[in-house]
Amino acid sequence: MFENTISTEAADRFYDRLGIGHDRAEIYEGLAKKQGLARLDLRPGQRVLNVGVGTGKEHLQLQAAVSPAGAAFGLDRSPVMLKLAYSRTGAPLCQADARRLPYVSASVDRLFSSYMLDLLAAQDLPGVLAEFRRVLKPGGRMVLVSLTEGVDWRSRMLVGAWKTAFRLNPIWCGGCRPVELAALVQNTGFASVQREAVVQWGIPSEVVVAER
Numbered sequence: 001m002f003e004n005t006i007s008t009e010a011a012d013r014f015y016d017r018l019g020i021g022h023d024r025a026e027i028y029e030g031l032a033k034k035q036g037l038a039r040l041d042l043r044p045g046q047r048v049l050n051v052g053v054g055t056g057k058e059h060l061q062l063q064a065a066v067s068p069a070g071a072a073f074g075l076d077r078s079p080v081m082l083k084l085a086y087s088r089t090g091a092p093l094c095q096a097d098a099r100r101l102p103y104v105s106a107s108v109d110r111l112f113s114s115y116m117l118d119l120l121a122a123q124d125l126p127g128v129l130a131e132f133r134r135v136l137k138p139g140g141r142m143v144l145v146s147l148t149e150g151v152d153w154r155s156r157m158l159v160g161a162w163k164t165a166f167r168l169n170p171i172w173c174g175g176c177r178p179v180e181l182a183a184l185v186q187n188t189g190f191a192s193v194q195r196e197a198v199v200q201w202g203i204p205s206e207v208v209v210a211e212r
């Protein structure tokens, strides 16, 4: 994994400018997110937190799955993304950083985060995962979806091209690079850690499922 990526400020500027254009990534991210949402195993009445809500497409599904008595909370650093997600969902959202979650410990049943950890610096990942674990209730489930390493010749080739672009200028990739998070998740103290790779249009993603 590349240790460093774009700065937090550069990521803020990038996602504020990208806005609704981010929905185009569905073409290679949609399948892995669909799989990740299914693995959350949401039930009506649960409290679910979505970290890095983006434009809010998945958040709509989280809301539907926990309604009517549950709640789907979300956060993002980008005010533009928050506005888009709010216009789509009307959900309780807040501007916050994944490194310092503004939620009390053991307060959510489920935590979902897609394509956000792959744009954070490697040094931030243990702290962010510890925050995810802190807010989950004992027995609560977390699902992470991220860009990952290739699994067959086509996806290895495409990931090779992605990494070349990232080396030249990581902003061309929105700061995202392939990651493999299962070992880190395990080392943070999560249990029952499972990982599967999902390839769409040759781009590989991983879905990591773990329990507190």
Ligand SMILES: C[S@@+](CC[C@H](N)C(=O)[O-])C[C@H]1O[C@@H](n2cnc3c(N)ncnc32)[C@H](O)[C@@H]1O
Residues within 6 Å of the ligand: 011, 012, 015, 022, 033, 051, 052, 053, 054, 055, 075, 076, 077, 078, 081, 096, 097, 098, 099, 113, 114, 115, 116, 119, 174
């Ligand atoms: C690639 S987008 C993914 C959005 C959405 N989860 C999806 O799958 O479509 C990454 C999102 O994470 C947000 N983000 C980046 N760094 C963050 C941080 N440290 N804390 C909270 N949100 C962050 C960005 O503003 C952006 O909306």
